[in-house]
Structure formats: C-alpha cells, structure tokens
Amino acid sequence: MAPAMPPAEKLSESDLVEKISKGGGIPEKFILPKEHRPEVQLTRSSDEIPVIDMAGLDDQRREKTLAQIHKACLEWGFFQVINHGVDETVMEYMKEQVETFLSLPVHERAPGGIRKGVTSQGYGTGYVKPDTGARDWRDYFLLRTYPESMRDYETWPNRQSFRDAISKYTLEMKKLGERLLECLSINLGLSPNYLKEALGELHQDLLINHYPPCPDPSVAIGANKHTDLGGVTCLWQLDDVVGLQVLKDGEWYPVTPAPGAYIINVADMVELASNGIYKSIQHRAVVNPAKRRISIAAFYDLHPDAVVKPAPELVKADRPALPSVRFCDHAMKLAIETDKVGMKVLD
Numbered sequence: 001m002a003p004a005m006p007p008a009e010k011l012s013e014s015d016l017v018e019k020i021s022k023g024g025g026i027p028e029k030f031i032l033p034k035e036h037r038p039e040v041q042l043t044r045s046s047d048e049i050p051v052i053d054m055a056g057l058d059d060q061r062r063e064k065t066l067a068q069i070h071k072a073c074l075e076w077g078f079f080q081v082i083n084h085g086v087d088e089t090v091m092e093y094m095k096e097q098v099e100t101f102l103s104l105p106v107h108e109r110a111p112g113g114i115r116k117g118v119t120s121q122g123y124g125t126g127y128v129k130p131d132t133g134a135r136d137w138r139d140y141f142l143l144r145t146y147p148e149s150m151r152d153y154e155t156w157p158n159r160q161s162f163r164d165a166i167s168k169y170t171l172e173m174k175k176l177g178e179r180l181l182e183c184l185s186i187n188l189g190l191s192p193n194y195l196k197e198a199l200g201e202l203h204q205d206l207l208i209n210h211y212p213p214c215p216d217p218s219v220a221i222g223a224n225k226h227t228d229l230g231g232v233t234c235l236w237q238l239d240d241v242v243g244l245q246v247l248k249d250g251e252w253y254p255v256t257p258a259p260g261a262y263i264i265n266v267a268d269m270v271e272l273a274s275n276g277i278y279k280s281i282q283h284r285a286v287v288n289p290a291k292r293r294i295s296i297a298a299f300y301d302l303h304p305d306a307v308v309k310p311a312p313e314l315v316k317a318d319r320p321a322l323p324s325v326r327f328c329d330h331a332m333k334l335a336i337e338t339d340k341v342g343m344k345v346l347d
C-alpha cells in the first residue's frame, strides 16, 4: 500500500536532476563505477524484438498472433504491440498533459512536497542504487491509479485536465494489461482468466519517467538495470529518442519503438505464476546528450498481500515449483536494499 505523503517540506530544487542537468557537469552522485557504465550506442539491432500486430487477435490470424506472442515471451520476455486498441485520442490527451506537467515549476509538479520512500506516490527523483552507489539520471512521477480508492490526489497536480487524462489513460492500460494476461494464459495452456485471477485485484501503478539530457551519457544511467515487479508492464515512449535496452544472453539490445507502439514485458509475478516458463527480463534506460526522453510505464501490480504461486499445471518433475511469494515481501526487497545505502530522495 502506498503510505500517505509526509507533510509538505521545502523543496530542494537545486537537487533535482532537471536543474543539475542545466549546470553542465555531472555531479559525483550520478557517476557510475566503471564496471556499471552502460554502452550507450549499441551497434546490435533491436529488429529481433518482435513487433506484433494485435489486430490479428480478432481475425483469422488469431492462432498465428498468439504464437508470435508466445515465442516473444519465451525468447525475449519483451515485445512491441501495434494496433493494440488503445484509444488514440486518449493517448494524445495524455501526451499533451504530461508535457504540460513537465513544464510546470517543481512546486506545482509536487504539490504535497517531493515524494519520499520508494513506494509513496508523487513526484521526485531517483534513488541511490545499491549495486552502483549512484543515482539514476531521471525524475519521475509515480502514482497508484487502481484501485481508484487508493489515488492519493494530494500528490497529484491540482489540474482537472491532468487528472482527467490520467483517469482515461489508466483505464486503457487496465484493459490492455488484462487482454495481454489473457493471451499469456492461453499460450501457457491455462484458462483465459487464469493469470488475472492468480494475480488478484489490480493495483496499477503509473510511472512517468523524465530523463533530461545528460552531458555525458557514458558515465551515468537513466534507469539502472532491473526487472519489473508485478504482472506485466505496458510502456509507452512519447518521443523517438532511443533509450531502453533489454538484456538477452548477456548482451544489451536497444529497443527502437515502432510508432504508436507499446513495449510490453513480462514482469516477476508472471514469471512466477508461469513457473519460470516466461522470464522477467532485466532492462535499463540510457540517456541522451542532447534530447530529453519521456516514457510512461503502466505496471500491472498486485495487492500487497496477494500471494502468487506457480500454476499447478505448469509444475512438472523436470520443472519443480518455484517458491510462492507475497507481493509486498517481494516489492519490499527493493526498499530494503535501497535503505541499506541510506534511502534519500534528494541528497
């Protein structure tokens, strides 16, 4: 559950990535140890990450389209979808509102104060990452959007159009997430509703990532390598700046978004429910020297007390059951790890 926001505090604007990036140099706290520095201009191509036409699910191409999704889940854990059915006017509205949001002064982006802690809602910057000791070169707005009763409006900018866009957009993401879970269930040989029921009540989180230009992208990272915690993630990138990289067979592959596409990935709880048949794959985002990048991730997350276990049909003698997990224990690992290095939003 997202804890309530702490009382408003004085914003240290000078600590926000956005402000820092205007200053030219890269402060020490963002500089990665050499072994963690990303290769920014990868020459290998992302063409192999499949782009799947979801319109095929509704016509004679259904079996073929399901098979493409299955293959992508097995081989990459990632794929792009086009003709995904998300209302284009809602996407445009969301884009316009997010761009307006990012043009607001910091105190309006974070009316209740800068977000504290990894799970609380609101606007803030990245954290120190335990494995690298460095901070991500991004700021972001994290909000819980389903169940609706958990929307913490005090942390949202007080603009009706923005709230309206978020409501409409997240409903579209809920529908897309459910449709994808249905495809994955069928592909795993389970009943169409299996994954939706196994994950339980949707606790959707929306993350608006803003990566300002970075003077030297080879020494910093926008989003450090990680897997997503929940069921499935639908990521929309608002511009054509390439930044997302996906790990496959020990190599990083850049993802060039197809126009209007969503980038979909299997997250940890679907890996578990599938008893490891599908894998939740590590990914990261690199930054750009000249251009900012914006991405919006809709996470199909779970109730904190939801317990996920492998589907019994997928447990076999040569594929023993993975241990069950309570979602909040799994998610807390991130917070605890971060705590170890002194979790601070702005330090």
Ligand SMILES: O=C(O)CCC(=O)C(=O)O
Pocket (backbone or CB within 6 Å): 207, 209, 223, 228, 235, 243, 244, 283, 284, 285, 295, 297
């Ligand atoms: O910005 C991106 O491309 C990736 C962001 C991401 O992986 C996340 O927010 O979980």
Ligand SMILES: [Fe+2]
Pocket (backbone or CB within 6 Å): 226, 227, 228, 283
């Ligand atoms: Fe992610």
